[in-house]
Amino acid sequence: xxxxxxxxxxxxxxxxxxxxxxxxxxxxxxxxxxxxxxxxxxxxxxxxxxxxxxxxxxxxxxxxxxxxxxxxxxxxxxxxxxxxxxxxxxxxxxxxxxxxxxxxxxxxxxxxxxxxxxxxxxxxxxxxxxxxxxxxxxxxxxxxxxxxxxxxxxxxxxxxxxxxxxxxxxxxxxxxxxxxxxxxxxxxxxxxxxxxxxxxxxxxxxxxxxxxxxxxxxxxxxxxxxxxxxxxxxxxxxxxxxxxxxxxxxxxxxxxxxxxxxxxxxxxxxxxxxxxxxxxxxxxxxxxxxxxxxxxxxxxxxxxxxxxxxxxxxxxxx
Numbered sequence: 266x267x268x269x270x271x272x273x274x275x276x277x278x279x280x281x282x283x284x285x286x287x288x289x290x291x292x293x294x295x296x297x298x299x300x301x302x303x304x305x306x307x308x309x310x311x312x313x314x315x316x317x318x319x320x321x322x323x324x325x326x327x328x329x330x331x332x333x334x335x336x337x338x339x340x341x342x343x344x345x346x347x348x349x350x351x352x353x354x355x356x357x358x359x360x361x362x363x364x365x366x367x368x369x370x371x372x373x374x375x376x377x378x379x380x381x382x383x384x385x386x387x388x389x390x391x392x393x394x395x396x397x398x399x400x401x402x403x404x405x406x407x408x409x410x411x412x413x414x415x416x417x418x419x420x421x422x423x424x425x426x427x428x429x430x431x432x433x434x435x436x437x438x439x440x441x442x443x444x445x446x447x448x449x450x451x452x453x454x455x456x457x458x459x460x461x462x463x464x465x466x467x468x469x470x471x472x473x474x475x476x477x478x479x480x481x482x483x484x485x486x487x488x489x490x491x492x493x494x495x496x497x498x499x500x501x502x503x504x505x506x507x508x509x510x511x512x513x514x515x516x517x518x519x520x521x522x523x524x525x526x527x528x529x530x531x532x533x534x535x536x537x538x539x540x541x542x543x544x545x546x547x548x549x550x551x552x553x554x555x556x557x558x559x560x561x562x563x564x565x566x567x568x569x570x571x572x573x574x575x576x577x578x579x580x581x582x583x
């Protein structure tokens with residue numbers, strides 16, 4: 266299910282001839298440029314009714330905290346994981362709109378998993394939507410299907426800037442009888458990397474955002490597979506809390522001792538970074554590092570066992 270509304274875009278700021286603007290460039294700050302925010306948030310079973318394997322509907326208190334979190338980051342494009350039915354998505358969209366945040370454009374992905382789904386909500390129109398829900402792989406002689414699929418959309422930010430977004434929710438760390446969860450997740454990651462490679466094959470300079478709950482750690486084989494290597498290696502934005510620490514900047518952003526966890530596993534009392542926003546080198550040129558973060562909100566756990574992450578970009582080619 267999707268709806269797209271055509272919207273007029275803002276043109277990038279015109280600075281005139283180079284000879285006249287050199288003294289002026291140094292005075293330009295973030296407020297002078299058009300920017301937009303892209304976020305991902307695992308909503309932890311945003312169900313409007315119990316299912317056979319997930320026994321509880323989302324409570325009103327939990328839904329309210331989810332909305333509070335989304336409203337706090339005010340994303341222009343939001344990928345969500347563990348969305349329930351299409352009607353649950355419609356309820357969330359309607360509730361956010363009533364509180365001042367309207368997403369007139371959306372994509373709801375119905376994959377092999379019939380309980381939870383990926384969705385993409387956007388203030389900007391989609392120029393192309395390519396749901397990926399029928400991918401299979403072989404593991405130890407058995408055929409498996411990518412459980413949640415991948416949402417692939419092209420987003421038109423303004424008349425001069427667009428980007429491709431791939432939203433994913435890879436296999437969880439929960440063991441299952443059919444196969445090893447680590448191997449299943451790695452195979453799904455390989456399929457995701459194929460989608461990324463297809464985007465680069467279509468346009469080597471593509472503005473690409475790959476985001477979602479990838480359910481593994483940065484040095485795992487799955488995450489390394491998704492990030493890739495060589496000229497098409499993705500950039501890990503590694504959002505961190507805004508807690509007073511000095512903001513880290515590339516290339517040391519991956520080494521900074523900042524608070525980056527996005528998921529809490531209560532059974533083992535473990536905090537981990539499982540949610541990612543990854544960029545092509547083309548998209549990374551527009552990335553605003555100091556406006557990229559993990560939301561730290563009081564009582565965040567009432568909404569989900571994950572925290573949302575958001576990255577900000579300038580809406581003009583660099």
